[in-house]
Amino acid sequence: xxxxxxxxxxxxxxxxxxxxxxxxxxxxxxxxxxxxxxxxxxxxxxxxxxxxxxxxxxxxxxxxxxxxxxxxxxxxxxxxxxxxxxxxxxxxxxxxxxxxxxxxxxxxxxxxxxxxxxxxxxxxxxxxxxxxxxxxxxxxxxxxxxxxxxxxxxxxxxxxxxxxxxxxxxxxxxxxxxxxxxxxxxxxxxxxxxxxxxxxxxxxxxxxxxxxxxxxxxxxxxxxxxxxxxxxxxxxxxxxxxxxxxxxxxxxxxxxxxxxxxxxxxxxxxxxxxxxxxxxxxxxxxxxxxxxxxxxxxxxxxxxxxxxxxxxxxxxxxxxxxxxxxxxxxxxxxxxxxxxxxxxxxxxxxxxxxxx
Amino acid sequence: xxxxxxxxxxxxxxxxxxxxxxxxxxxxxxxxxxxxxxxxxxxxxxxxxxxxxxxxxxxxxxxxxxxxxxxxxxxxxxxxxxxxxxxxxxxxxxxxxxxxxxxxxxxxxxxxxxxxxxxxxxxxxxxxxxxxxxxxxxxxxxxxxxxxxxxxxxxxxxxxxxxxxxxxxxxxxxxxxxxxxxxxxxxxxxxxxxxxxxxxxxxxxxxxxxxxxxxxxxxxxxxxxxxxxxxxxxxxxxxxxxxxxxxxxxxxxxxxxxxxxxxxxxxxxxxxxxxxxxxxxxxxxxxxxxxxxxxxxxxxxxxxxxxxxxxxxxxxxxxxxxxxxxxxxxxxxxxxxxxxxxxxxxxxxxxxxxxxxxxxxxxxxxxxxxxxxxxxxxxxxxxxxxxxxxxxxxxxxxxxxxxxxxxxxxxxxxxxxxxxxxxxxxxxxxxxxxxxxxxxxxxxxxxxxxxxxxxxxxxxxxxxxxxxxxxxxxxxxxxx
Numbered sequence: 001x002x003x004x005x006x007x008x009x010x011x012x013x014x015x016x017x018x019x020x021x022x023x024x025x026x027x028x029x030x031x032x033x034x035x036x037x038x039x040x041x042x043x044x045x046x047x048x049x050x051x052x053x054x055x056x057x058x059x060x061x062x063x064x065x066x067x068x069x070x071x072x073x074x075x076x077x078x079x080x081x082x083x084x085x086x087x088x089x090x091x092x093x094x095x096x097x098x099x100x101x102x103x104x105x106x107x108x109x110x111x112x113x114x115x116x117x118x119x120x121x122x123x124x125x126x127x128x129x130x131x132x133x134x135x136x137x138x139x140x141x142x143x144x145x146x147x148x149x150x151x152x153x154x155x156x157x158x159x160x161x162x163x164x165x166x167x168x169x170x171x172x173x174x175x176x177x178x179x180x181x182x183x184x185x186x187x188x189x190x191x192x193x194x195x196x197x198x199x200x201x202x203x204x205x206x207x208x209x210x211x212x213x214x215x216x217x218x219x220x221x222x223x224x225x226x227x228x229x230x231x232x233x234x235x236x237x238x239x240x241x242x243x244x245x246x247x248x249x250x251x252x253x254x255x256x257x258x259x260x261x262x263x264x265x266x267x268x269x270x271x272x273x274x275x276x277x278x279x280x281x282x283x284x285x286x287x288x289x290x291x292x293x294x295x296x297x298x299x300x301x302x303x304x305x306x307x308x309x310x311x312x313x314x315x316x317x318x319x320x321x322x323x324x325x326x327x328x329x330x331x332x333x334x335x336x337x338x339x340x341x342x343x344x345x346x347x348x349x350x351x352x353x354x355x356x
Numbered sequence: 357x358x359x360x361x362x363x364x365x366x367x368x369x370x371x372x373x374x375x376x377x378x379x380x381x382x383x384x385x386x387x388x389x390x391x392x393x394x395x396x397x398x399x400x401x402x403x404x405x406x407x408x409x410x411x412x413x414x415x416x417x418x419x420x421x422x423x424x425x426x427x428x429x430x431x432x433x434x435x436x437x438x439x440x441x442x443x444x445x446x447x448x449x450x451x452x453x454x455x456x457x458x459x460x461x462x463x464x465x466x467x468x469x470x471x472x473x474x475x476x477x478x479x480x481x482x483x484x485x486x487x488x489x490x491x492x493x494x495x496x497x498x499x500x501x502x503x504x505x506x507x508x509x510x511x512x513x514x515x516x517x518x519x520x521x522x523x524x525x526x527x528x529x530x531x532x533x534x535x536x537x538x539x540x541x542x543x544x545x546x547x548x549x550x551x552x553x554x555x556x557x558x559x560x561x562x563x564x565x566x567x568x569x570x571x572x573x574x575x576x577x578x579x580x581x582x583x584x585x586x587x588x589x590x591x592x593x594x595x596x597x598x599x600x601x602x603x604x605x606x607x608x609x610x611x612x613x614x615x616x617x618x619x620x621x622x623x624x625x626x627x628x629x630x631x632x633x634x635x636x637x638x639x640x641x642x643x644x645x646x647x648x649x650x651x652x653x654x655x656x657x658x659x660x661x662x663x664x665x666x667x668x669x670x671x672x673x674x675x676x677x678x679x680x681x682x683x684x685x686x687x688x689x690x691x692x693x694x695x696x697x698x699x700x701x702x703x704x705x706x707x708x709x710x711x712x713x714x715x716x717x718x719x720x721x722x723x724x725x726x727x728x729x730x731x732x733x734x735x736x737x738x739x740x741x742x743x744x745x746x747x748x749x750x751x752x753x754x755x756x757x758x759x760x761x762x763x764x765x766x767x768x769x770x771x772x773x774x775x776x777x778x779x780x781x782x783x784x785x786x787x788x789x790x791x792x793x794x795x796x797x798x799x800x801x802x803x804x805x806x807x808x809x810x811x812x813x814x815x816x817x818x819x820x821x822x823x824x825x826x827x828x829x830x831x832x833x834x835x836x
Binding site (some may be wrong): 100102103104105124125192328329330331332333334335336337338339342343 | 422423424425426427428429430431433434438440441453454456457481483
C-alpha cells in the first residue's frame with residue numbers, strides 16, 4: 001500500500017472511531033440501562049451521610065449502575081471474604097480489617113495518577129486508601145454542663161467519672177470493642193498511646209457504662225436522654241447530629257484526638273474492575289474530595305480541597321493534637337485472634353475491676 | 357564480486373564487542389545473582405529481627421504458650437516496601453498457636469528449623485515469598501514446650517533492592533565499557549599513526565625514487581620497513597643492471613655499426629670494384645655478427661621477461677644431449693676441438709624443462725667452449741647423478757681457464773673474461789645463467805686442474821613417463 005493511501009485509511013479509522021465514540025456516548029446518556037455497567041460497593045458507611053458523593057459519581061458516570069450496600073464494618077469484612085460473590089469496592093472504617101484483607105492479597109493495586117499522588121501516610125501498598133479524616137470525639141448533653149464542668153481531655157473525663165460516679169451511673173456510653181470493629185480499633189489505639197486508658201475503662205465500668213455498636217446508637221441514646229456522656233464517637237456523625245440537635249455538644253478532646261480514616265480498596269476478584277477503579281479514583285479525585293468536604297461531614301484528606309470539612313480546617317480549629325491512626329502493618333496486630341482475645345479479656349477484667 | 361577491504365578499526369571494534377559481550381554476560385549474571393544475594397541478606401535480617409521481637413512477646417501464662425502480637429514486629433516485617441506479612445506459630449505438639457496465613461511449610465522445613473534458624477524461598481498462592489523459621493525454647497513452671505515461629509513476607513522490596521543494586525553495577529559496567537572503547541579508539545588512532553605516516557611517505561614518493569625510506573616507526577613495524585627497503589634496494593639494483601645492459605647493448609651495437617660505416621665509406625671512396633666486393637664481404641660478415649648479437653640480446657631479454665615455469669615439460673635430457681652434441685660434432689666451429697659427451701647417470705634422465713631453452717643453453721655452452729679455448733682443446737659435456745633426484749649437467753674444457761675473480765663476472769652480459777680477441781657477443785653465459793636459473797639453479801663456474809674451466813648446473817630429475825624406454829646402464833660417450 002502506498003503512503004498517501006495509508007494515511008487516508010488511518011484518517012478514516014479515526015473518523016469511524018470518533019463516530020463510534022459519539023454514538024456510544026449518546027447511547028450511554030440516552031439509554032443508561034442499555035449500556036449499564038454495574039458496580040457493587042460494600043460499605044460500612046451510612047448511606048445518608050455518603051449520598052452526595054454517590055450522586056456526584058452517578059452524575060459523572062451515568063452508565064455505571066451503583067449497587068451500594070450499607071452494612072456494619074464486621075459485615076463488610078465478612079462479605080469481602082466471600083469467594084462466591086466478591087464485591088467490587090470495599091469501604092470500611094475498621095482499618096485493621098481492611099489492612100488484613102489487603103495483606104491477605106484480596107485487594108488490587110491502583111496505578112492511576114490519583115492513587116500515585118495520594119499522601120503516603122493515608123495509603124498502604126497503593127491498594128488501600130484512607131479517603132476521609134474523621135476525628136474521634138466525646139459528646140455530652142447540654143444538661144451535663146449545668147451540673148459540672150464538661151470534660152475537654154481524657155483526664156477530665158477520668159476525674160469526672162471518679163468524682164461524680166454515682167451521678168453518672170448508667171448515663172455513660174461508649175463503643176463495644178467486642179461488637180464493633182471501629183470501637184475495638186479505637187480502644188486498641190488508645191491503649192497504644194497510654195496504658196492509663198485502662199483506668200478510664202475501669203472508671204467507666206464502675207459507672208455501669210453502656211456499650212453500643214455504632215455511633216448512631218450512641219447519638220440516639222444521647223438525644224433520647226438515656227445517656228449524658230458518650231466516649232469515642234465518630235466525629236463525622238456526631239457533628240452532623242449536633243447541628244440538628246442543639247442539646248448535644250461535641251467535644252474534640254484537647255489532649256489528643258484519634259482520627260479514623262475510612263479505608264477503600266478495589267477487590268482483587270472485582271467482577272467489574274473498570275468501574276471499581278473509576279469509583280475509587282473518583283473518591284480520591286479533587287472533585288470527589290470537594291464534595292466530601294462540602295456536602296458530607298467526612299472531612300477531605302487532600303490539602304488542595306477547600307470546604308467546611310477538610311483535614312486542614314480541622315487542624316486549624318482544634319490544633320495539632322490530631323493523631324490519625326497510622327496506616328501501616330502495625331494495625332495487622334489488632335486482628336490477630338490471640339491478641340484480640342487477650343485484649344478483650346483485659347477489657348472485661350478492667351471493666352469490672354472496681355465493681356468487685 | 358569484490359571483497360571489501362578489512363578495516364583494522366572495525367576488526368578491533370568487533371573484537372572489543374565480542375569480548376565485552378562475553379565478559380559482560382558473565383559479569384552481569386554475576387552482578388544479578390550477587391545483587392539478589394545482597395538484597396536477601398539485607399532483608400533476611402529484618403525477618404530475623406521481627407522473629408526475635410515476636411519471640412520476646414511469647415508467654416506461657418498457664419503452661420500454654422500464648423502471644424500478644426507485637427505491632428512493631430509486623431511493622432519490621434513489612435519493611436519500607438510495605439510487604440504483605442505472614443506469621444505462623446505452632447507448639448511442638450502440633451497445636452497451632454496463631455497464624456495469619458496458611459504458609460507452605462513442609463515437614464522437612466520444620467525439621468530443619470528445629471536445629472537452627474532457616475530461610476526459605478516459597479510460594480503462597482502464586483506469590484513468591486521469603487520465609488524464616490526458628491524454634492524457641494523457653495523455660496516454664498509447668499512445661500518446657502518448644503515453639504516454632506515462622507515469619508515471612510513478599511519479595512517486592514527484595515526485587516526492587518536487587519534491581520537497584522543490579523542497575524548500579526550494570527551502569528558502572530556500561531560506563532567502563534564506554535570509557536574503554538573511547539580509550540581504545542584514541543589508542544588505536546595513535547597506534548595507527550605510523551602506518552598512516554608510512555602510507556603518506558609511500559604515496560608522496562616519486563616513481564623513480566628508489567632510495568631507502570627514512571622513517572621513524574615502532575619496533576613492530578621496523579621489519580616491515582626493512583623489507584620494503586630491501587625491495588627498494590633490489591629495485592635499485594635491477595634498475596642499475598638494466599641501465600647498464602642498455603648502455604652495454606648500445607655500445608656493442610655501435611661498434612659494428614661504426615665498422616660498417618667506415619668500411620662502406622672506404623669502399624665508396626675507392627673506384628676499384630674489387631675493393632667494393634671486398635668491402636661488401638666485410639659488410640656482410642659484420643651484418644651477420646651484428647644480427648647474431650641482436651638475436652642473442654633478444655633471447656636474453658625474452659628469457660628475463662618470461663614468467664616462471666612457462667612451457668616446462670618432461671623431456672629426456674640424455675636424448676637432447678646426444679642430439680645437440682652430435683649436431684655440434686658435425687659443425688665447422690668444432691672442427692678443431694675434441695668434443696665429447698659423457699652420460700654418467702642412470703638412464704633415461706628425465707627432467708622438467710623447456711626444450712628450446714635447454715637447446716639454447718647447450719648451444720651457447722658448446723659455442724662458448726669452442727670459441728674461448730685454443731684449438732685441440734678437449735671439451736666434455738657430462739651428465740651425472742648428483743644426489744637422489746638430482747642431476748648435474750656440466751661442460752668442461754682443458755683450455756687456459758679463467759681467474760677466480762673474473763669467473764664471478766662471466767655470467768654478466770657483455771663480459772668476456774678479459775678476452776676481447778674473439779667474435780663472441782659476450783651474452784652467451786648470461787643467457788645460459790638465465791636459463792639455468794629458470795630451471796632451478798644458477799650456473800656455477802669452477803676451475804679444472806691443471807687448467808681449464810667447468811660450468812655446471814643442477815636439474816631436478818623426474819620419474820620417466822610410462823611410455824619411456826627401459827633404463828639403460830650408463831655408457832661413456834665417445835669423443836668426436
